[in-house]
Amino acid sequence: MFNKETYIKRRSELKKLVKDGIILLFGNNESPVNSPANSYAPFRQDSSFLYYFGQKRDGLVGVIDVNEGTEMLVGDDIDIEDIVWFGSVDAVKDLAAQVGVSHSAPMKELKNICDKAIKSNRKIHFLPPYRADIKIQISDLLGIHPNAQKEAASLELINAIVKMRSVKTQEEIEELERAAIIGYKMHTTAMRITKPGLTEKYVAGQLEGVANSYGSMVSFPIIFSQHGEIMHGNPSMAELEAGRLVLCDCGGETMEHYCSDNTRTFPVNGKFTQRQLDVYNAVVEAHDAALALSKPGMKYADVHFEICRIIFDRMKELGLAKGNTQDAVAAGAHAMFLPHGLGHMMGMDVHDMEALGQIHVGFDAETRPNLEQFGTNCLRMGRRLEEGFVVTDEPGIYFIPALIDEWRAKKHCAEFLNFDKLDEYKDFGGIRIEDDILITADGCRFLGKDRIPYHAKDVEEYINA
Numbered sequence: 001m002f003n004k005e006t007y008i009k010r011r012s013e014l015k016k017l018v019k020d021g022i023i024l025l026f027g028n029n030e031s032p033v034n035s036p037a038n039s040y041a042p043f044r045q046d047s048s049f050l051y052y053f054g055q056k057r058d059g060l061v062g063v064i065d066v067n068e069g070t071e072m073l074v075g076d077d078i079d080i081e082d083i084v085w086f087g088s089v090d091a092v093k094d095l096a097a098q099v100g101v102s103h104s105a106p107m108k109e110l111k112n113i114c115d116k117a118i119k120s121n122r123k124i125h126f127l128p129p130y131r132a133d134i135k136i137q138i139s140d141l142l143g144i145h146p147n148a149q150k151e152a153a154s155l156e157l158i159n160a161i162v163k164m165r166s167v168k169t170q171e172e173i174e175e176l177e178r179a180a181i182i183g184y185k186m187h188t189t190a191m192r193i194t195k196p197g198l199t200e201k202y203v204a205g206q207l208e209g210v211a212n213s214y215g216s217m218v219s220f221p222i223i224f225s226q227h228g229e230i231m232h233g234n235p236s237m238a239e240l241e242a243g244r245l246v247l248c249d250c251g252g253e254t255m256e257h258y259c260s261d262n263t264r265t266f267p268v269n270g271k272f273t274q275r276q277l278d279v280y281n282a283v284v285e286a287h288d289a290a291l292a293l294s295k296p297g298m299k300y301a302d303v304h305f306e307i308c309r310i311i312f313d314r315m316k317e318l319g320l321a322k323g324n325t326q327d328a329v330a331a332g333a334h335a336m337f338l339p340h341g342l343g344h345m346m347g348m349d350v351h352d353m354e355a356l357g358q359i360h361v362g363f364d365a366e367t368r369p370n371l372e373q374f375g376t377n378c379l380r381m382g383r384r385l386e387e388g389f390v391v392t393d394e395p396g397i398y399f400i401p402a403l404i405d406e407w408r409a410k411k412h413c414a415e416f417l418n419f420d421k422l423d424e425y426k427d428f429g430g431i432r433i434e435d436d437i438l439i440t441a442d443g444c445r446f447l448g449k450d451r452i453p454y455h456a457k458d459v460e461e462y463i464n465a
């Protein structure tokens with residue numbers, strides 16, 4: 001964990017932003033796989049709890065009384081049975097002291113705290129829960145049915161946390177740089193070991209081992225698939241085939257749970273075909289254009305649409321698209337090739353703060369999401385960039401057979417697309433290139449010491465070295 005002053009400062013800032021009431025920050029509990037004692041491992045703490053209370057044990061709740069200015073860590077000490085099986089763990093009051101919190105209490109005390117606050121008509125702030133056990137806990141404590149909790153979550157608390165967690169401090173950037181090193185090891189391992197005849201699952205399993213060996217865990221389930229056109233395709237038992245591309249989207253978390261998230265797409269046998277290169281280079285161009293455009297004050301939605309125009313122009317050159325590019329992008333025709341957004345915030349969550357609600361993280365009063373248009377409705381980040389933001393730059397071009405058929409049948413954007421030519425690409429798959437960028441005072445820079453190769457020539461050289 002960071003120095004306790006970090007957590008003291010963060011909680012003090014949070015109190016100033018929230019102004020009134022009691023804040024409950026729920027840590028996560030162990031999550032059973034197939035029996036109560038067999039849990040998903042390693043344990044993953046909630047990121048907002050981690051941000052303000054720093055402790056990685058299960059079964060903890062952070063309580064901040066904004067009006068009184070007091071802070072408390074609530075949780076039960078482990079008993080001798082637990083010590084026998086899992087070893088000794090610090091008492092809750094010591095865990096509290098380690099992060100500069102002066103009060104602690106057993107879990108049963110939380111009900112009394114909530115009852116008292118409800119009786120005095122005080123505002124109780126909590127975040128939208130995403131785990132069923134926490135929903136039951138909130139239901140027991142506050143009498144709010146799980147179905148009503150997302151609505152009842154505190155917008156003041158959400159906005160305050162988004163404001164704070166969006167801007168990464170120096171010590172957080174150092175953690176993100178460490179995560180980038182793990183990501184580099186994962187991706188270069190994939191490039192080195194991939195060869196025809198291995199299964200997708202074999203390579204993905206090795207990458208998971210890399211993440212576990214150098215840090216805490218993977219930052220999300222590994223995507224390693226020859227079906228790159230499936231956005232979140234799971235690695236299968238399919239054998240890797242010479243002549244095909246494989247898409248690898250993965251990242252690791254440091255022991256402090258800061259993430260990396262990169263994507264590379266490369267030929268299984270180490271050599272791009274000309275047909276693959278034509279599409280690949282368009283993605284490289286889009287990826288590099290985003291780097292040139294991203295800086296404080298720039299709306300990420302505007303960067304996204306600039307990238308869509310570049311991709312659409314290149315697809316026109318290949319005979320896959322036609323018509324006026326501005327009009328085509330306005331109509332959403334580019335989503336045939338790029339049905340997702342350019343990127344998302346990244347930090348302690350790979351899609352940073354996604355559990356708080358994407359509309360509060362990626363948008364604001366000035367920049368509103370367009371939920372009507374296919375593809376554009378998937379933008380996770382649209383608002384103006386600020387110094388200290390960390391976002392992903394992840395353009396892609398995909399050929400999704402079902403989408404080609406659907407749009408042809410509906411004549412959707414038919415004036416901008418050449419469906420006969422698209423049919424020829426139904427066996428192509430998909431390409432995505434993704435890096436994590438830090439917004440600096442006057443532009444942006446990559447996170448991580450070494451670049452994972454992504455220009456086609458560098459990729460081929462690396463694979464064949």
Ligand SMILES: [Mn+2]
Nearest residue numbers: 261392394434
């Ligand atoms: Mn990503």
